[in-house]
Amino acid sequence: MSRTIWFRTVRAQAEVKVVVSSFALVLALSLSQVPAQETPRIPDDARWKSVFAPCPGPLIVDLPEVVEVELGVLPKTVSRRALGLWAASLRREVIIQDRAIVLARSNSGMLDIPRDGTRRTLTWIQALTGEQSERLMGGGVWASDLPTDAQTSLARGFYGMKGLLEDLVSGEPIRCRLEPILRVLVPGRPGEKDRELGIYPGADFGDPASAAKERPGLGPEEPLNVKASEDGLDFGDGAVHKVKDLVVKIQKEFGRRYDYDNRLAEAKLFVKGRFSRVAMETALDKVLRVLPFAERTVDAKHEVQEQIDRLLGDLARRETDKAKAKLYESLIKSPGRAMTAGQLRELFPEFGKGVASDTRVTVSLELGLRSQGIGSWDLPDRFVDGRLVKSSMAKNARITLRP
Numbered sequence: 001m002s003r004t005i006w007f008r009t010v011r012a013q014a015e016v017k018v019v020v021s022s023f024a025l026v027l028a029l030s031l032s033q034v035p036a037q038e039t040p041r042i043p044d045d046a047r048w049k050s051v052f053a054p055c056p057g058p059l060i061v062d063l064p065e066v067v068e069v070e071l072g073v074l075p076k077t078v079s080r081r082a083l084g085l086w087a088a089s090l091r092r093e094v095i096i097q098d099r100a101i102v103l104a105r106s107n108s109g110m111l112d113i114p115r116d117g118t119r120r121t122l123t124w125i126q127a128l129t130g131e132q133s134e135r136l137m138g139g140g141v142w143a144s145d146l147p148t149d150a151q152t153s154l155a156r157g158f159y160g161m162k163g164l165l166e167d168l169v170s171g172e173p174i175r176c177r178l179e180p181i182l183r184v185l186v187p188g189r190p191g192e193k194d195r196e197l198g199i200y201p202g203a204d205f206g207d208p209a210s211a212a213k214e215r216p217g218l219g220p221e222e223p224l225n226v227k228a229s230e231d232g233l234d235f236g237d238g239a240v241h242k243v244k245d246l247v248v249k250i251q252k253e254f255g256r257r258y259d260y261d262n263r264l265a266e267a268k269l270f271v272k273g274r275f276s277r278v279a280m281e282t283a284l285d286k287v288l289r290v291l292p293f294a295e296r297t298v299d300a301k302h303e304v305q306e307q308i309d310r311l312l313g314d315l316a317r318r319e320t321d322k323a324k325a326k327l328y329e330s331l332i333k334s335p336g337r338a339m340t341a342g343q344l345r346e347l348f349p350e351f352g353k354g355v356a357s358d359t360r361v362t363v364s365l366e367l368g369l370r371s372q373g374i375g376s377w378d379l380p381d382r383f384v385d386g387r388l389v390k391s392s393m394a395k396n397a398r399i400t401l402r403p
Contacts, residue, residue, distance in 0.1 A: 057273020163377030171218030229276035238272030331365035
């Protein structure tokens with residue numbers, strides 16, 4: 001699976017499209033022309049305290065070892081749905097206990113499938129109702145109208161795309177649609193490498209802002225509210241603790257001795273609010289539980305390709321341009337069709353203006369899931385050669401589904 005996102009650097013006054021497999025690579029590619037100064041790291045306590053400020057306590061979170069991207073911000077009023085989607089981006093499950101909220105790693109449902117996205121996405125697409133499937137392949141479906149599993153899958157895919165994740169969590173308009181993608185291999189000149197170019201027939205998706213005016217709102221959601229213990233150990237607004245240090249602290253406070261898997265001793269937890277002994281013991285039992293070793297059931301690669309081909313076939317049948325539909329159908333049956341750039345340009349005039357018409361190219365068909373919000377979001381400021389660089393990212397991403 002790869003992701004296409006749109007990146008804009010204000011200083012350069014230019015827009016660049018980059019196909020990447022990780023969000024961190026976008027920043028590296030976009031700002032690698034000149035050496036950048038190191039951005040001071042925010043201490044863990046301050047970073048996570050800011051992230052979870054809107055979330056009520058008592059709260060205990062199993063923190064990821066490394067977070068390479070800017071985290072999405074939780075809404076001011078945090079609902080069970082909102083926190084669940086935000087946590088899913090880090091592969092965490094929300095567990096509401098009697099006296100605490102727990103975010104623990106999980107291998108259940110959409111959290112079990114690797115972040116590569118293809119199998120995860122196909123799973124929820126196949127579970128859609130007829131009406132939802134029709135909209136997903138047609139004019140698009142609002143993410144907030146999709147089932148919980150689908151939204152959870154999107155949240156995992158939006159890891160590293162702060163603006164889209166925040167909109168999904170807050171219930172803001174994000175329109176999703178399945179689209180065909182043409183991959184065109186252009187042979188390089190002598191001494192040069194071949195180039196792969198993309199053609200995206202779904203360019204008519206447009207800005208969803210006007211369509212969003214007709215979209216019904218998400219409706220009021222009940223905020224999360226867990227009653228704090230009346231006495232016990234109070235962590236205030238929150239702090240990051242290593243497991244080994246937290247265990248020492250609670251042993252001293254509660255006068256008990258605890259055993260745990262010492263492989264987790266250096267793992268970090270964010271703890272907020274007041275915990276009684278029972279509340280803390282129950283929460284740590286969830287957070288420090290090691291996921292079981294088990295065989296993963298995965299469809300064979302050819303079976304995944306068959307699912308993709310069926311969806312591409314549905315899109316081909318919906319194509320109103322008969323010549324394009326015929327091309328799609330032929331590429332499903334025989335991937336890697338050879339043709340001239342001129343022949344391809346007759347169907348898709350936007351294709352490679354710099355490619356000579358008589359150049360023999362190889363064309364393949366792939367399936368993409370487009371997710372588009374409204375506007376863009378600002379990336380963290382960077383200093384390059386002592387100059388401030390402000391950048392933004394369009395709320396527009398395309399996941400390419402590959403077996």
